[in-house]
Structures are given as structure tokens and as C-alpha cells.
Amino acid sequence: MSVSAPPLLDLGHSYADALPQLSVPWTAAPAPAPALLALNEELAAELGVDAEALRGPAGVGLLVGTAVPDGARPVAQVYAGHQFGGYVPRLGDGRALLLGELVDVRGRRRDLHLKGSGRTPFARSGDGKAAVGPMLREYVMGEAMHALGIPTSRALAVVATGDKVVRETVLPGAVLARVAASHLRVGTFQYAAASGEPEVLRALTDHAIARHHPEAAEAENPALELYRRVVDAQASLVARWMLVGFVHGVMNTDNVTISGETIDYGPCAFMDTFDPDTVFSSIDHAGRYAYGNQPGIAQWNLARLGETLVPLIDDDVDVAVEAATEVVTSFVARYEDHWARGMAAKLGLEEQAPALVQELLALLHSQRVDHTTFFRSLSSHLRGGQARSLFSEPEAFDGWAARWEEQLPRDRGAVAAAMDRVNPVYIARNHLVEEALAAATAGDMAPFHRLVEVVTDPFVERPGLERYAEPAPAGRGPHVTYCGT
Numbered sequence: 001m002s003v004s005a006p007p008l009l010d011l012g013h014s015y016a017d018a019l020p021q022l023s024v025p026w027t028a029a030p031a032p033a034p035a036l037l038a039l040n041e042e043l044a045a046e047l048g049v050d051a052e053a054l055r056g057p058a059g060v061g062l063l064v065g066t067a068v069p070d071g072a073r074p075v076a077q078v079y080a081g082h083q084f085g086g087y088v089p090r091l092g093d094g095r096a097l098l099l100g101e102l103v104d105v106r107g108r109r110r111d112l113h114l115k116g117s118g119r120t121p122f123a124r125s126g127d128g129k130a131a132v133g134p135m136l137r138e139y140v141m142g143e144a145m146h147a148l149g150i151p152t153s154r155a156l157a158v159v160a161t162g163d164k165v166v167r168e169t170v171l172p173g174a175v176l177a178r179v180a181a182s183h184l185r186v187g188t189f190q191y192a193a194a195s196g197e198p199e200v201l202r203a204l205t206d207h208a209i210a211r212h213h214p215e216a217a218e219a220e221n222p223a224l225e226l227y228r229r230v231v232d233a234q235a236s237l238v239a240r241w242m243l244v245g246f247v248h249g250v251m252n253t254d255n256v257t258i259s260g261e262t263i264d265y266g267p268c269a270f271m272d273t274f275d276p277d278t279v280f281s282s283i284d285h286a287g288r289y290a291y292g293n294q295p296g297i298a299q300w301n302l303a304r305l306g307e308t309l310v311p312l313i314d315d316d317v318d319v320a321v322e323a324a325t326e327v328v329t330s331f332v333a334r335y336e337d338h339w340a341r342g343m344a345a346k347l348g349l350e351e352q353a354p355a356l357v358q359e360l361l362a363l364l365h366s367q368r369v370d371h372t373t374f375f376r377s378l379s380s381h382l383r384g385g386q387a388r389s390l391f392s393e394p395e396a397f398d399g400w401a402a403r404w405e406e407q408l409p410r411d412r413g414a415v416a417a418a419m420d421r422v423n424p425v426y427i428a429r430n431h432l433v434e435e436a437l438a439a440a441t442a443g444d445m446a447p448f449h450r451l452v453e454v455v456t457d458p459f460v461e462r463p464g465l466e467r468y469a470e471p472a473p474a475g476r477g478p479h480v481t482y483c484g485t
Contacts, residue, residue, distance in 0.1 A: 008053050008062055011072040011100025011112065015182070018207045021200045022192065023075035028065025028097055029118025029128060031175065033162025036060050037132065037445060038139055038452075040156050043179060047156070048105045054157065063157045063177045065097055065117045072100045076120035080194060081187035081254030082304060084288055089194060091187060091254050092122030095129065098183060109211065111183055112156070115176040131171040132160060133437040136448055138176055138265040140436070144428040144455040145262055150240045151233075152262040153180035171441060181261050184208050186305045187254030193308035205312055212259050221323075223312035228327050231302050232334050233260025238298045239338035243346065244427065245271035245371040247291045249281040249481060256301045267481035270427045272471045274364040274371040280430075280481040295339075299331040345422045346375050348382075348408055348415040356407065359400055367391045370471045375423040379416035382408075424458035426465070430479040431472040 016023055036055060044051040053059050061067025068074060078092035097120070099112045115138070116130025139155035146152050156177045163173035184207075192201040209216045209226050219225035237260050241248065248255070249267035257263050267281035276292025284290070289297060306324035314320035340352040347357070364374060369390050381387035381401065388394035388401070408415055428451070436447040454468045461469070472479070 008059055009047070009049050009069065009102050009112075011069055011102055012109070013073040013075075013100050014109070014211075015077075015098065015101065015111075015207070016073050016075045019200070019203055021195065021197065022079075022188065022204065023077045023098070024121055026074060026076040026097055026120050028074070028114060028175075031064040031066055031159070031161040031163065033160075034060045034064050034066075034175075035160045035162070036063070036157060037160050037174065037440070038136065038155070038158045038448070040139075040143070040154065043154050043156050046104055046106075047102060047110070047179065049102075060159055062099075063114075063159045064161060064175045065099060065114045068099060074099050076122060077183060077188070078122060078191055079185055079187035079254050080191040081185070081252050082190075082301070083252045083254070084284075087190075090122065090191065093120055094123040094126050095119065099177075108181070111180045113153075113178050113180060113183055115178060116161075116173065117175050127165070129161075129163060129165045129173050130176065131165045131167065131441070132158070132174040133171065133441045134266070135174040135176040136437055136440050137268075137433060138178065140428055140433060140448065140452055140455065141265040141268055142178070142262075143452055144458070145246070147456045147458050148240075148244055148424060148427075150244070150246075150262060151181075151237055151260055153178050153264075155179075180257070180263060181259035182211055182257070183263070184211070184258040185254050185263075186256040186258070186301055186308075187252075188258075189305055189308040190253060193311075198311060201308065202312065205309070208258050221313060223309050224323055224327065227306055227309050227313075227324060228330075230258055230260070230305065231327055231331050234298050234302060235331050235334035236260065236338045237262065238294050239335055239342055241294060242291070242339055243342045244424065245274070245291070247271055247278060247280055247289070248294065249279075249284065249289055251289050251294065251297045251301065253301045253304050256298070256305075269430045269433075269479060269481055271371050272430065272479075273368045274361065274374075275368075276365070280479055282480050282482050295332075295335050298335070299328060302331060303328045342422075346419065347378065347404065348419045350409055351407075353407060356400075356404060360404075363391075363396055363400055367393060367396070372424060372427050373469070373471065376420075376425055376469075379419040379423065382412045382416040382419075421459055425461045426454050426458045426468050428455050429468065429470075429472065431476065432468060434479075 041051040074097045076093040080089050081091050097114045097117050101109050119128030135158045142152050142154045156179050159175050161173040165171045165173045192204045213229040216222050216225035255264040269280040271278045278291040279287045306328050310320040343357050344352050377387040388397045391397045436451045439447040
């Protein structure tokens, strides 16, 4: 039974108010013995929330959804989506709740959302629960991405519920409390468009504009301008993923945000050896969401968004389709510009050098070089280090490096320092993530907290952390991730 909590924070409900057709009021399932596992004090401060109060019984109750502030209106959101290319007309928060919205210390409205809080009307065959390991994975991955400067949802806390979750084995249960700019998705628009109620789609579009792209309201065609801005936000986001070797793993349309944030960390991982065909998800047998396919899939997903907006763009369907097609076609140029500028920064170049970059990527692929290690080693190379030692045939690197150095600015010290600001030493290495999650599931949180400490300061090399910068030990099999979270 839910109880009222002291006013730790004020939770608004603009989404529930504006779009009652796209959610249902709901409450979290009881948590038999809630215990705080991880609390993001930095994020709590950003939200203007007292971290110590969150550690107390009322705060922990809030974080699992069993003690909500007076006036809050928790809801389970409904949306549709293309999952691995197949359309599902109703998905929604099957085991999640939008507790509400709060305004952070910078005046930004942000969602407070739970994952693993129990079955909802959208649960289908699921049990509505989540296990400790996957919830901690979302915590560490979100913090790693945030530290790398990539827009992302972030975990405020992970709370063990005292419940048991049956997957392949019996696992300890947990709830993730996460914060996002919103949980509006391409799938939200797909559901609204298919509802047969034009006013719902219009209200959703107006809400998305007001929440994320208010300048679009002043445009001659607000719906088209919203679309243009979402396309650019996603082009920028996916370019940033590619630059750090991140593989989302499940780029379904219900996992594509209107805000341009990364969301729903399931079978995600960072690539070690550079290979465009890298796939981690155990169910992605065809490689639909492989590393190198991510830009094309993002454009495909955005085309689905454009389809939903056609009725709002113009009364003449042909005119609307032509306008939307022009916008989604522009994704390629937008993505390539974001990516090329980012790659130039990684290489210390003042101008883009597409031929040099393509030659480099082919070299990294053919010689199976670790992506993160290589880019960080380039600044060391300028200081007299040995990046060439990463290559099985270093003479090929020597030829490329000579052409690269010819294009660099003269002040090599400044160049190396600038490169160090964009090429991380530390990412959430897959073997270290799995090690930390296994320990946490067994009751030892120390490796998890240490890993979070490392990946949240990724650009500064620190003594004693060498193992966190190294690829997986030789002889380990392929890394496999799972959607069942």
C-alpha cells in the first residue's frame, strides 16, 4: 500500500495532464525489504534534492515508488514501436512508472522514472520486475556516457527490493530510479498517430515542442521544424556514439527519444577491437543493430517519426510527404558533419580529412586494433610514445602517421593536450562491467563503486588504474549481452 512521503521534492505531472490518452495512473508494487545500493549524489545535487534525505526510509520509499509525495500522479506510459523492424502497436511501460517531473537547479524540467517497479497494464507476459545486475548496468553505462559528454538518461539510484526475480536463475530484485529530459519517444508518436484521434497527435506534438524544442513553435510550420530538430539531435547523438565505439544494441523506435538523449541501456556495450560488424546482443542474429549500422538505423527510425507527422505538416499529403522526406534525407549530411568534426578533433586536426580517416579505420579494422586504446595513444605518439606497437604490421601505421602528422598544427604539445580532452583513457570496459555486476549480485558493491569512480573521470590518466584502461585479456570469448533485464 502506498503511503505519503515527506516533501523531499515536488513532482509535477505536465505529461499526464496534457496527454491523458497516452498513460494510465498506476502505482508501484510493494518492495518487501528495500535497501539502497547506489545513490548518485552529484545528480541529486543537480536536481536540488537532499541526498541524505534520499538515504532515509522515506527517501528509499520514494526511490522504489511506494512512498510518493502528496500531489504526485505516477503513470505508466503507453507507446508503440518497431522492434527489430517489426511493428508492435502497443508496448508501453510494462514494468516502469513515470513518478513525475521536477525542475532542476538550472531550471530544466526532467522526468523521474522507475524501472522494475512492478507489472502495469502494458506488461504483456512480463513479471514487471528487474534484477540487480541489469539495473546497475544502466547506472554505470549512463554515468560513463554522461562523463564522455554524450546526452543520456542518468540513474539517480538503484534500490534492492528484497524480492526475487526468476530469469535463467533466481536473482535479487532491484528498482532503478532514472532521470531524463523526458521519455517521449518515436514510439509515442507512432501510438498517437495510430490512435485515430488527430487531437491526440496534435497535443503530443505541442507538448514535445514546448518541452524540448520551443523555438519550433515560432516557425512557419511547427511540426516540420520539430521534425528537423529531432533529426539533427539524433544525428548528433549517434555520431557521438560512433566516436567512442558505443553500441546501443536495441535501436527500436521505442528507444529513440525526441530529446536526443540515449535511453534504455539493455544489451549495450563499448566496442573493444574496431570492427563495424560488432554486435553484442544475444538476439541480434542478423546484426541489424551492429556498430556500423547505427547511423542507417537511426535514419530509418526517424523516417517512422516523419510518417506520423505527415497530417500535421500539410493538409496536402503529397506536399507533406515531400517536405518530410527532404528532412529525413538530410540526416545523412547532418550525421556526417557531426561525425567528421568529431573525428577531426580526435585526430587533432583543424580541418576535416575524410580520406585520411577512412584509411585509418580500414587499418584499425584489418589489424584488429583496440578502438579506445588507439585514439588515446595518438597523443602519446606526439610526445614520443609508441602507438605503432598496437599494430601487428606497424609499417602500415608508420605510413599513415606520416601523412597525419603533415596535416597537424605546429604546436604539437597543444595538439596532444586537445586530443586528450576528447579521447578517453577509461570507458566502461565490458569485462570490468561484468565483473562488477557479478560481485554486486553476490552482495559485494565495492567493485561497482570503484568502476563508477573511474569511468566518471574518463579523460585524466591516473596511476594505479592501468587495468581499467586495458582491453579484455587475451583468450576471452566474444562478449555477449542480453535484453532480458
